[in-house]
Amino acid sequence: MEEHPLQIALKAGKTAVLQGSMDLLLDFRKLLDDDLGLLVKLRDLVTDWVQEGFQDFFKALEDRLLVHSGRNRSGSQEQGITEGAQVDKVAAGLVLVLAQLCVFIEQTATPRITEEVAAFFSSGGVRSYENGPAFVPGEICRVFRSAGEKFLQQYINVRTQRISVLLKKRFTTPNWFKHKEPREVHMFVDLFLQELEAIGAEVKQLLPPGVLGKHRRTESNGSTASSRSNPLRDDTMSRSNTQRARSQLLETHLAKLFKQKVEIFTKTEYTQESVVNTIVKLCLKSLQEFVRLQTFNRSGFQQIQLDIQFLRGPLKEIVDDEATIDFLLDEVIVGASERCLDPIPLEPPILDKLIQAKLAKAKEQNPVSP
Template sequence: MAADDAPLDDKAKRMRDLLSSFYSTDQSSVTNSNAVSSKYATLDTINSPSFDPDHYMNLLVQKSNLETLLQRHVEMAAEIKNLDTDLQMLVYENYNKFISATETIKRMNSNIVGMETNMEQLLEKILSVQSRSDGVNTSLFEKREHIEKLHRTRNLLRKIQFIYDLPERLGKCIKSEAYTDAVKFYTGAMPIFKAYGDSSFQDCKKASEEAVSIIIKNLQGKLFSDSESIQVRAEAVMLLKQLDFPVDNLKDQLFEKLEQSLGDVQLHLDGKIGFSAKPDDSAKQELPNHIPAAHEVSTRELVEAVRAYRVIFPNSEQQLIRISHDLVIKHFESVDTHIKSQISSAQLLDLLKLVWADVLMMDEVLPEASVADVCLEAANHAVKQYITGAFSHLLQDISDSLMKIQINQKETVKEEHPLQAILEASKKAVIQGSMGVLLDFRQLLDDSLPLLNSLRDLVIDWVQEGFQAFFRTLYNRFLLLSGKNNPTSQDLVFHDSMQGDKTVAGLVLVLAQLSVFIDQNAIPRITEEIATSFSSGGVRGYESGPAFVPAEICRIYRSAAEKFLHLYINMKTQRVSVLLKKRFTTPNWIKHKEPREVHMFVDLFLQELEGVLSEVKQLLPEGPTRKHRRADSMSNGSTTSSRSNPLRDDRLLARSNTQKARSQLLETHLAKLFKQKMEIFTKVDATQDSVLTTIVKLCLKSLQEFVRLQTFNRSGFQQIQLDTQFLRNSIKDSVEDEAAVDFLLDEVIVAAVDRCMDPTPLEPAVLDRLVQVKLEKPKQQTSTSQ
């Protein structure tokens, strides 16, 4: 196949060379190139014009053997035959074209025959028409001149009549306030007045000038009248300028009026929304339709005035740009005022749409001002302020719900479960308020306003950053309410409203449970909503990290819940400790009289515990019941009552007799401490039993310390014994860790023994009788009241 294709390629190449040589326009260049190439001729250059046969034969004989020469002879013979055939075909094809061209020329010759005669006839007719037209023009020349002269005279008479009637026309225009027509009439007569005003039309000129002076005065009155619209003022300026009045002298006053007109547009914007301080969803305010229409009219008048001022004062572009920027700034000042009054997102959208419509109108007439860029920057600030304000209002709502505890305490408002009600109200304020602001912000993202579409990514970041900052600020507010934090600059107003109010312990317990709710319920739900609607499109870089970090917020409130729970326990314990300190520092224990009844401080102590139990029952779960009761193997420690411990009675009797007994008692007590190894203070759980038990333990520990600081006589020691026994019987069923409470009560007795000069205990019968009498008093008071 390769051998067959080669001859065909050579044939095609030769045909192209023949046609190229036949139609070539620059034979010299071809000749020169071939002359140069002939120097380096090879066996393949036989088709070139500068082919040298002798040189070719020498090369062929040198490079080929006999068999190759014979084969080359056969090939050349075939090529010659093919070339003859191709040449014959070219001749036939060109012959047919020559015949076709000859026939075409014959047809053209036959068609041209007779055309010259027709052209001569046409020329004769044209010359005849031209001669007749010249005759008509010559005969009508004089009449045409006369008619044109009469027409000019008629026009002149009309102008003269117009000049004579001009003062009267100007007077009618002044009466009808048609100042545009009056200016048109007067400017039309100005050329005649300039030419003949000092001679033929002197009186008419004087009367017209007097009328024009009145027109100028009236136009100036309209220009500076506050009752006239901006469009009317702009027309007055245009007319004064046509009358050659020096309006440039009024430029400053005119621009001052234009700036004052911004107040009219702003007034319509303020009247656009009649918002209340806190919009009520149940009674949504309907906006009257005439207010947006009136605002649009005012804005259009301002836009037309700007358009007119650009024509009147060509060099006033910078002033007009400043005025257009002031318009946007004043609009957003009004928007900021409404935002501070706690408006909804729908109302904010109404305001932004109104402002954007004004911006589009102003941008159309004054594109150099780039009003849209100024509007975008101002909207950036306004929307950010709206989002920040929404979080501030949410923070205030939650604070108000928590402050009801102190308000109720101050106003002595009694409710069945006040703490529970306030906790539920606070939970509702947190979760519903957060969902409400998210829904409100979602409306901003869903709206198709171009102004908000350009801020979409920023709004997403502001919302996430806002929630992060909101929960941090709410945590600081919790600390401020609990009295554990100094007020920051943003909390000064809130702190001033709290001055004079002591922190209520119940409020601290509410804060603890509210922190648990935020950690376990509020943050997961808010995180889910943010992931659904506010997670994409933010402009924060990856290196900055996410704007809202729920794990960090949960950690803060998880720690806060524990902190507030311990603070509540400390506040309650401190209150009881103050009561105990007063009890033990006031009387003279060395001269104490024989005990006749349980001391009043025990009742106050039990009342405080009842208050604690009432508060924790409202807010905390009961928790698992796990009483730590002592086994028989711990009989060397404390027992359920002081009189059921024979060893203690023996020790007390021995101590009252000899110093040796005192030493034995001390040794026995130390041995008990090392053998028992009882864990008194364990981790506090957020349950009723755990909190109450911890408070009881801390109070009894304080009681022990106060006892250590006093010196008792026998009666004082017996009073401590009686009070301790009554407490043991009263609180043993209320606490979670009964063993630890018994141990602490025993420690109080031991401390009293150590500080007593004659630690002789009460007789068991007397002790039981006094305790029983104390227990019977509440029953008697109850039956008496019934």
């Protein structure tokens, strides 16, 4: 199977760290095994050199990885602004490589090097009698565990910010108060899904799949056939009563909140699903905030309803947490209704017709190969 560029880069980094370290340790072992009189007398010093050398090496390596990611150790405001600009210029894929390299150093390289040092370079060191061993693997693991988490979060931030720019442009460009009746799903939906597809392809190169499978409900097909996946399709809504429509919308949403306790953000793991889940959730929260900054007429609100309803199907194919996705998408629609003077939703048959037309169009543009 052909390796991708990011996989090649990560593999090269792993080899350089572990194999390079083992080769160096082997060279020192050969020197000591030669039983030369001078080296025997200097054995304690050599032990200290090896231990101190590896401790310093990993400290310098962490600094170098920070530089490659566009980050630094400084906490000043001025340098922090400069650092932010540098981080934005760093390729997201490189940051993900650095995150995985840190995981490798913590979980594989450091334990393996520790075994070698303990077996051949642990006894008799001059320094250890006074100050303890110079090589402290626990500290190295802690440092690279922390660095890996920061790099992973940086990758998520960079990817999320890129999509947020797309979403912001979508919601700040049109005059939503004069929006025309929706005729089709807006193209920003396609761009959004393309970005998520690119992220999915990227994380698959470097991260393992999660241990848990997808938890799906049978109605997550992007259609409007299910009433549970959309709080707007309650038959008791009356198009002639704006206040009643808004009240029913909010009541349905609140009932959903009390019925299921949704934990939106959990700790991000080093898996494909976890990273993609986090990015999608952050993007939907951004979408919700952008919606709340606008004022919609009825048609504008209906356009949001259409776009969000269409997103349900594809997002549930990407994210394995259906309950949270439904909740966040519903939050967007509720937010739009609160910013609309006449929040009357599209009738289910019309909504379904527009979504099916979009699905048919997508199928024509991307025919499945036989």
